[in-house]
Amino acid sequence: MERTARRSLNNMQSTNIIPLALAMLLASLGTSIANVALPTLAEAFSAPFPKVQAVVVIYLAALTVSVATAGKLGDRYGLKLMLIAGLATYAVASVLCAVAPTLPLLICARALQGAGAAFLTTLSMALMRQTASEARIGRAMGMLATVSALGTALGPSVGGLLIPMTGWRGIFWIQIPLSVLALALAVKMLPADSGKIRASSLSFLALMNWSLASNLLVNAAVAAVMMTTLVVGPFLLGIGFRLTATQVGFVMAVGPVLSIFIGFPSGRIVDALGSRRVLTTGLALLAAGAFLLAGLPQRLGVAGYMLSIMVLTSGYQLFQSANNTAVLAESASDQRGMISGLLNLSRNVGLIIGASVMGAIFAFGVGTEEFAHAAASDIVSAMRLTFLVAAGTMLVAIAIMIERHASAGRQP
Known part of the structure; x- marks a missing residue:
C-alpha cells in the first residue's frame, strides 16, 4: 500500500511538471524569439534599429520590474490562480503583438507580454518547489533550468523558420496556441490553492537577511557574467575571428544546447550531494570559464572559445540548480512566491548589468564604439580585459558564499 501511494504521488508530481515546464x-x-525579427521589423515599420530594438528591451524590462509583484500576489491570492492569470495575460498580449498595426503599439503589447512572463517564471518556480518532494527539489529546479535553456535556444531557430513564411507576425501567432494549451493544462493538472486569501504581512525587506541577500547578490553576478558572453561573443567571433553570421550563430548555440543536456543531471547532482557543495563547484567552474575566455581563444581560436564556453555553461547550470534549491528549500510555504520573485529579479538585474556595465568595459577595451571599424587585435584585447573583470567578479562571489556558509555555521 505504501509503495502504491508513493507511485501515485510521483505520478501526480509528474503531471504537475507539464504545465509548469510549458509556462517556463x-x-x-x-525572450529570444523576437531578436531575429529586428531587421524585418525595421524594414516593415521603416524605423531605425534603436527604435525596433525596444521590442526586445521592453519585454525584459517589464519582466524585471514585475517579478517581485508577481511573487507577492501569488503568496496572497494563490500560486495557481496567479499563474493562470499570468498565462491569460501572456496569451492576450501575444494576440495584440500579432495584430499590432504600428511599432509603438507593438512595443506596448510586448511590455504586457513581459509582465505576463514575470508571472510564468516566478510562479512556475514556486509551484515546482511546492509540488516536488524534499528529495527531488534539485531535480525539479534542474528541469526548469533545462526548459528555460531550451526556450532560449529555440527562439532564434523557430523565428528564423517562421519569418520567411509568415512575416514577423508569425513569431507571435505561434505563441498563442502554446499559451492556450499551457493555460488549459494549468487549470486541469495543478492542485487547487487553499482558497484562503492570505494577508501579506511581510514586505520584501522583512524577508531579507544575510543568507538570502548573499544568494541574490551572487545570482545577479552570475547572470551578469553569462550575459557578457552574449554581448561580447558575436564581436569576437565575427570581427576577431572573421566568421560569417551563420558560423557565429552556430558557435553561439553551443552554450544553450549544452544547457539543455546538463540541466536535469545538475539537479540530480544537487539532490545527491547537497546544494552547498554543488553551488561552490558551480562558482569555481564559472570563475575557471571566465579566466579561460580571457586567454584561451587567443591561443586556440574558435576551439578555445567553445571549450571555455562549455566550462562556463557547466558551472552556470550547476550553480542555478543549487542556488534555486538552497533558497527555496529554506523558504516558508507562504513566502515561496515572493522568494521566487526575488530570485528572478536578481537574475534580470544581473542580465541588465551584464549588457550595460560589462558592455561598456568591452567598448573601453576596444577604444571605440564603432566596432565594425576596429582591428581584430583590439577586439581580442578587449575580450581579455572584459573576462578578467568577469573572473574577478566570480572570485568575489566565491568569497561571499564562503562567508555566508561560515556565518551560517557560527549560528547556534
Whole structure:
C-alpha cells in the first residue's frame, strides 16, 4: 500500500511538471524569439534599429520590474490562480503583438507580454518547489533550468523558420496556441490553492537577511557574467575571428544546447550531494570559464572559445540548480512566491548589468564604439580585459558564499 501511494504521488508530481515546464518555456521563448525579427521589423515599420530594438528591451524590462509583484500576489491570492492569470495575460498580449498595426503599439503589447512572463517564471518556480518532494527539489529546479535553456535556444531557430513564411507576425501567432494549451493544462493538472486569501504581512525587506541577500547578490553576478558572453561573443567571433553570421550563430548555440543536456543531471547532482557543495563547484567552474575566455581563444581560436564556453555553461547550470534549491528549500510555504520573485529579479538585474556595465568595459577595451571599424587585435584585447573583470567578479562571489556558509555555521 505504501509503495502504491508513493507511485501515485510521483505520478501526480509528474503531471504537475507539464504545465509548469510549458509556462517556463513560453517565457524564455518570448525572450529570444523576437531578436531575429529586428531587421524585418525595421524594414516593415521603416524605423531605425534603436527604435525596433525596444521590442526586445521592453519585454525584459517589464519582466524585471514585475517579478517581485508577481511573487507577492501569488503568496496572497494563490500560486495557481496567479499563474493562470499570468498565462491569460501572456496569451492576450501575444494576440495584440500579432495584430499590432504600428511599432509603438507593438512595443506596448510586448511590455504586457513581459509582465505576463514575470508571472510564468516566478510562479512556475514556486509551484515546482511546492509540488516536488524534499528529495527531488534539485531535480525539479534542474528541469526548469533545462526548459528555460531550451526556450532560449529555440527562439532564434523557430523565428528564423517562421519569418520567411509568415512575416514577423508569425513569431507571435505561434505563441498563442502554446499559451492556450499551457493555460488549459494549468487549470486541469495543478492542485487547487487553499482558497484562503492570505494577508501579506511581510514586505520584501522583512524577508531579507544575510543568507538570502548573499544568494541574490551572487545570482545577479552570475547572470551578469553569462550575459557578457552574449554581448561580447558575436564581436569576437565575427570581427576577431572573421566568421560569417551563420558560423557565429552556430558557435553561439553551443552554450544553450549544452544547457539543455546538463540541466536535469545538475539537479540530480544537487539532490545527491547537497546544494552547498554543488553551488561552490558551480562558482569555481564559472570563475575557471571566465579566466579561460580571457586567454584561451587567443591561443586556440574558435576551439578555445567553445571549450571555455562549455566550462562556463557547466558551472552556470550547476550553480542555478543549487542556488534555486538552497533558497527555496529554506523558504516558508507562504513566502515561496515572493522568494521566487526575488530570485528572478536578481537574475534580470544581473542580465541588465551584464549588457550595460560589462558592455561598456568591452567598448573601453576596444577604444571605440564603432566596432565594425576596429582591428581584430583590439577586439581580442578587449575580450581579455572584459573576462578578467568577469573572473574577478566570480572570485568575489566565491568569497561571499564562503562567508555566508561560515556565518551560517557560527549560528547556534
